[in-house]
Amino acid sequence: MPATLSLTSSPRALNTETWLQRLIVAGGLCFLLAALLMPLLTMLVKSLQNAAGEFAGLSNFIEYFSNPALTRSILNSLNIAFWTTVIVVSTAFVFAYALTRSGMVAKRGFRLLSMLPLFAPSLLPALSMIYLFGNQGILRDWLPVDSIYGPVGIVMGLSFWAFPHALMILITAFSNSDARLYEAARSMKTPSWRVFLTVTLPSVRYGLINTIFVIFTLTITDFGVAKVIGGQYNVLATDIYKQVVGQQNFQMGAVVSVILLLPALISFAVERRVQRQQSAQLSSRAVPMTPQKSPLRDALLALFCALVCGFLLLVIGMAVYASFITFWPYNMALSFNNYRFDMMDGGGWASYFNSLQMSAWTAFIGTAIVFLIAYMSEKIKPMPLARRLLQLLAMLPMAVPGIVLGLAYIFFFNHPQNPFNAIYGTMFILVLNTLVHFYTVCHLTAVTSLKQIDSEFEAVSASLKVPFYTTLRRVTLPLALPSVLDISVYLFVNAMTTVSAVVFLYSSETTLASVAVMHMDEAGDIAPAAAMAVLLMLTSLVAKGLHWLISHQILQRTQRWRQR
């Protein structure tokens, strides 16, 4: 009798825990469906409707392709993406090689400087270009083409902004080297150019291909740089903006979005494939190599790195300098006049504080959501299919350009029948949109760190009858704390600097600083725009500094167990 009693009572007890897990997985799934997939699908449907909202088949697309003024942008976008990719990848390749494989001096310094563009809004290099090479630019005469407003300006601005992204991937690729291969090659008296072709290049092959696709995706989808310095040179991302904001032609905006989504999706798919192969490439017993000194080569590489960093510093320095000039080029006295944002378009200081608030929320809520979903998809047993879907959806935002996501949000959340309609025009939709836009990298960071945690912890706690959330709180979270901090600072910095994702979604109460930069530039207030961009960069750097302080000081005190 007691046996039957315990049999009937036990399944109910199990359920609190399993049900909680199911609830969270289902919640995560709903979140990604509602905040990502449904808006995109709505946009897809919109592209097939006419202005009255009736199904119109492919007529929008036919209209688009019969208009050469519009289709030109496809070629323009490809052109920009191609040249930026060539320049950025080749420069970053040499730079990464110098940092990892040479005996060059000042590697740390070069590395730190090369990361600076990550903290600037993409509008900043574009504004700098105006001051450097614009009609009244200080280096105007050096420019080989007529005007900086156009493809040359876009490519230069994008190169600045995309450089650290390429560098990070390539440094990782170069670091995964196997010294034994080099020793074997040397013992066979292989000339160094052959070593480079037969050992070095193959070992970074996947990283290189990966970088090419990442940079191509980043640049073909960029909005900010082209917006500021594109002039008459239209690209797909600015076309969407012009169709929607300029002409109120939402259908055509949707059509261009679908077209822009295609190359991004393709290059994303290729990149994922490559990534999967790369992980299998390096054997676990590889011996990391220590770089050898070679005076001439090292000096040349140092010169190269100095030139690259010089360019990065020039761009940043120019923006900073220009932001303090009272009235370029007539009154070159230094002042804080440009920082009196309340006198300008774009929402003034309020927009800066809105940005701070929005970024803080994104970092805070976003990190919690990202970590919880990553935990559920990695460490929990029930609902394997739902968890697979969760992982798949988490990878998708990487391939969705910010401006496309923003437009999709208009279609989805502004729909009168949408129950979430109320969030339209609030801070919440900005937070949601920004989080989803930058979701993939955060998810991957969380998953990577969770994978490094012993997969048997959950089994052990189950055997000890400790519920999973206790182990999550007491063990898993403390172990993953460094990557949790990484995620939050990544979200904060990107929320501070992003333009494309939020440009359609702010309201008069929720103007944002990065959008204000754009509006001030549109209104011809280039110096205040530069000032705001500099302020944003400074804020991001402070956030990063705080992050560094926390991870190095507090972690060291609370995580005594990390020391042996």
Add this chain to the structure above:
Amino acid sequence: MNTPTPYLRIQHLRKSFGSFIALDDISLEIKEGEFICFLGPSGCGKTTLLRAIAGLEQQEQGRIVQAGQDISTLPPQQRDFGIVFQSYALFPNLTVSENIAYGLANMRLPRRERRQRVEALLEQIHLPGIGDKFPGQLSGGQQQRVALARALATEPGLLLLDEPLSALDARVRLHLRNEICALQRKFGITTIMVTHDQDEALTMADRIVVMDHGRIAQVGTPEEVYRQPATEFVARFVGSMNLMPAEVLDHCSLMLGSREVKVPMTLPVCERGTLGFRPECAQLQSAPFGLSSDHNLVLQARLDHVHFMGAFVRLEMMLDEELPPIHMDLPVEQMSSLKPSVGESLWLSVPREALKFYPAESPGHGEVLPRSIEADLPQDMAAMQVTGA
């Protein structure tokens, strides 16, 4: 004490991963307080079976009954077991004490009692005073014992160990074998240990479950498994064994390579099979006299190599070019009194009790040696007379 009903009963358990069958119709009964070892080569399903018992893998078919309760579909939280993994899975950010007390927290024990229990366990694993250290500061063997203490702290009815010693070096491993056995006896806890190390299984277990390709090949005490391997697989896997392919001629004679051999046993009706005996069961004879072929298998073979192994000497003998060399182990003293030299032809005998014959599983499948090969054999080998005088 011995209850007639087993503590753990596994019935017709089946588990597959996709099309791969990891566990195939596993049935097993384990008595209370027994120390069981799952032994088998890598990938044979030992871990899968252990995890199914723990509820960490869900079987497709079959029942598991523990202490009279059907636990087949219960999640791990609801089952009564403690587990130690190969990686130990100690929580690195908690101290040793916190690790051991991890499962005690929700047993609503007063704090003082909890601490006492942890102290007592640390005492029992012979590591008093390390409670405030972190796992990263301990050696592998110490971590292992802490993981054991953590699993025992909640006093589970069943202890599961998945290759608990395989990450340790040989010396520590030997020491911990004894310690685990001592703890197991002291707690009287029913224990299942997975291992692919036969020495571990033979020295530690009350009963061994030998597994092969998701099936149970044999269940028995270490002595039974060693002395009476039920199948050729078990014979090959546990200890070393001379195994010679043979063709059955009639109920008491075989073809071993090119020679006809009379065996002191009744052979089953089949075409081919494998004849086997352990190296230490063979005796070296200076002459084939005085040995009854009714009780012994008598063979003549050429001594090829002598390997000094420390306590004993292993002789490598060539019976027939077509057959693998026969090994026999001799105590060093016997070796020095007999002084066989390499190349010499020697007689060896194997008592009937030590002989095993395993019929081939699919008759007719193995290729039959063409008779003509005999003609090519070296004259002296072919001419050898094998049966006893």
